Structure formats: C-alpha cells, structure tokens
Amino acid sequence: MDAIEVTELTKEYGSVRAVDSLSFTVSEGEIFGYLGPNGAGKTTTIRALLGLLTPTSGTARVLGADVREEAALIEAKRHIGYLPATLGFDEAVTGRRVLDYHASLKGDYRRDELLETFTPPLDRPIREYSTGNTRMLGIIQTFMHDPDLVIMDEPTAGLDPLKQEEFNEFIRAERRRGTTIFFSSHVLSEVRRVCDRVGILRAGRLVGLEEIGALLDRGGKRVHVVPSDGDSLGVADLDGAVDVTTVGEEIQFTYTGEYNTLLDELAGHDVRDIEISEPALEDVFMHYYGTEHETNPPTETADV
Numbered sequence: 453m454d455a456i457e458v459t460e461l462t463k464e465y466g467s468v469r470a471v472d473s474l475s476f477t478v479s480e481g482e483i484f485g486y487l488g489p490n491g492a493g494k495t496t497t498i499r500a501l502l503g504l505l506t507p508t509s510g511t512a513r514v515l516g517a518d519v520r521e522e523a524a525l526i527e528a529k530r531h532i533g534y535l536p537a538t539l540g541f542d543e544a545v546t547g548r549r550v551l552d553y554h555a556s557l558k559g560d561y562r563r564d565e566l567l568e569t570f571t572p573p574l575d576r577p578i579r580e581y582s583t584g585n586t587r588m589l590g591i592i593q594t595f596m597h598d599p600d601l602v603i604m605d606e607p608t609a610g611l612d613p614l615k616q617e618e619f620n621e622f623i624r625a626e627r628r629r630g631t632t633i634f635f636s637s638h639v640l641s642e643v644r645r646v647c648d649r650v651g652i653l654r655a656g657r658l659v660g661l662e663e664i665g666a667l668l669d670r671g672g673k674r675v676h677v678v679p680s681d682g683d684s685l686g687v688a689d690l691d692g693a694v695d696v697t698t699v700g701e702e703i704q705f706t707y708t709g710e711y712n713t714l715l716d717e718l719a720g721h722d723v724r725d726i727e728i729s730e731p732a733l734e735d736v737f738m739h740y741y742g743t744e745h746e747t748n749p750p751t752e753t754a755d756v
C-alpha cells in the first residue's frame with residue numbers, strides 16, 4: 453500500500469485554481485520532497501491530505517483512508533504527524549502543557565527521546581519562546597506519538613543552521629525507522645539533503661516527479677568565481693555553462709557539465725575566490741523546464 457495516493461486532485465478558491473489535477477503516490481518508508489515556489493499550491497495539497505479542506509474534484513488517500521471519508525480519515529490521523537508552516541500554539545500555556553495535551557489525544561511514546569535532540573524550554577509559556585524554540589516544540593509534537601506518516605510544511609523555518617543539520621540527521625534516522633515523510637519546501641538545497649524523490653509543483657500543477665539525484669544532475673551547480681586582476685576565464689565556452697554573467701569582478705554561471713572539465717578550466721587560471729553551490733529552485737525551473745517560471749498568478753479557471 454502507498455502511504456499517500458493523490459488522484460486527479462483539484463482545488464479551486466472561487467476563480468483561483470490552487471491545485472490542478474494532481475496525481476502522484478508516496479511509497480511507505482519514502483522521504484518525499486514536495487517542492488514549489490510561493491503560491492504553487494503546496495499548503496493547499498497538504499490541507500487536502502489532512503481533510504482540512506474539501507477538494508473541488510478528485511481525491512487522495514492517506515494510509516489507505518480516503519480523505520472524503522471522515523471516520524476513516526480520523527482513524528488514519530491517529531498514525532499521522534502534521535507540522536504546519538505556521539504553528540498556532542496558545543501563547544499563554546507552557547510547552548509542557550501543549551505536549552501533555554497532545555499526549556492525551558494521540559499518545560506519548562517518544563517525547564523523552566525527542567527532547568534529547570530538540571530542546572525548547574518546556575516550563576516557560578510559549579509567548580516567551582524564540583522562533584526556533586517554537587519550531588522545536590512543533591517537531592516534538594509532530595513525532596511524539598510515533599506516527600507512520602509525517603506531513604511537514606516548511607519544517608525548518610526559524611531553525612538555526614546547526615539545528616537544521618540536526619533536524620536533517622533526525623529525518624535520515626526516521627527513514628531508517630521506516631517512517632514515511634512528506635516534506636514540503638521551496639528550498640531545493642534543503643530537500644536534497646534528506647529526500648529520496650521529489651515532486652515539483654508550479655502554479656498548481658505537478659511539473660516534475662523524480663529521484664533527487666536525477667533532478668540535481670539536471671539542475672547543475674551555481675558557480676561564482678573571482679579571477680585575479682586582469683584574468684579572464686574561458687567558462688562561457690564550456691559545455692554546460694549557461695547564463696554566464698559578470699557582476700563587478702565576479703563571474704557567475706550555472707554549470708550542468710562534467711565537473712572535471714570545469715576544474716581543468718579553472719586550474720589554468722589564478723582564482724582569487726570561488727563558491728560552488730546548489731542552484732536556486734528558480735534556476736532549476738529555468739534550465740530543467742526550459743521556460744521562465746510562472747508562479748503567480750496561478751491558473752485562472754475557465755468559468756471566470
């Protein structure tokens with residue numbers, strides 16, 4: 453059985469089609485990245501998966517339960533963890549109170565273990581929490597009942613880089629436990645560290661569905677090089693170098709060719725500074741799909 457099965461899912465808000473005929477599956481035990489720029493329809497998909505909105509047409513199943521069947525969905529949600537993008541905790545209560553309440557609803561099998569990695573000040577009221585502490589409390593709440601499926605919307609927002617890396621390590625350990633994770637994000641560099649496969653959403657449509665390695669190979673790397681004074685690089689002639697621009701002293705380009713070819717070219721020059729990083733999602737859109745990314749406005753429905 454697939455942990456998530458989405459079939460021709462469409463959601464319209466008035467004249468705006470937020471998601472449009474989405475179909476995909478997430479296998480049990482898979483870490484699935486759900487990537488798309490702002491407004492692409494990620495949160496709408498998640499809300500449909502959790503039964504928090506009614507699809508205009510199509511449907512989805514989570515842990516075998518059809519999201520349109522209330523009783524089946526309620527039962528399935530006992531085994532689902534949800535980490536929303538915006539955490540709406542009651543500011544007046546302590547973190548411990550939040551966790552105790554969640555425990556009474558869904559169970560409490562992993563709190564102590566989670567508190568070894570995620571360390572919010574449990575006995576202080578949430579109004580005194582930093583953004584990162586609030587996020588850590590949300591992570592503990594999401595996992596403490598030992599869910600089979602976890603759905604996360606921009607989960608690392610507000611975590612500092614060290615905590616983010618700990619979170620990534622934690623997610624990799626979850627994979628070893630067999631937890632299925634649906635990881636929504638607009639940041640490619642974030643999902644690439646943990647996901648097996650990604651779906652890419654643009655303006656409500658699924659425009660890509662593939663193994664993370666294949667996506668990264670196509671997306672290439674973003675390269676910034678500062679040659680020493682007076683030196684010019686021959687990178688524009690390299691196979692796989694695109695969008696070569698010069699900004700001040702710095703030469704910038706996206707590179708999808710053989711790494712050794714690039715290194716050989718650079719080795720013949722005096723390089724003062726260099727940075728090679730993941731491309732932004734927008735660059736992947738541009739080079740992978742070959743068109744300008746159209747994120748906003750989303751598709752208008754035909755009956756407007």
Ligand SMILES: Nc1ncnc2c1ncn2[C@@H]1O[C@H](COP(=O)(O)OP(=O)(O)OP(=O)(O)O)[C@@H](O)[C@H]1O
Binds near residue numbers: 468469488490491494
């Ligand atoms: N309740 C609503 N009423 C009207 N339009 C909505 C509503 N919720 C979302 N939309 C629209 O649907 C589209 C998809 O929004 P959604 O929040 O699902 O995108 P997203 O990919 O999660 O974006 P972000 O990364 O910014 O959170 C957007 O154009 C948004 O403005």
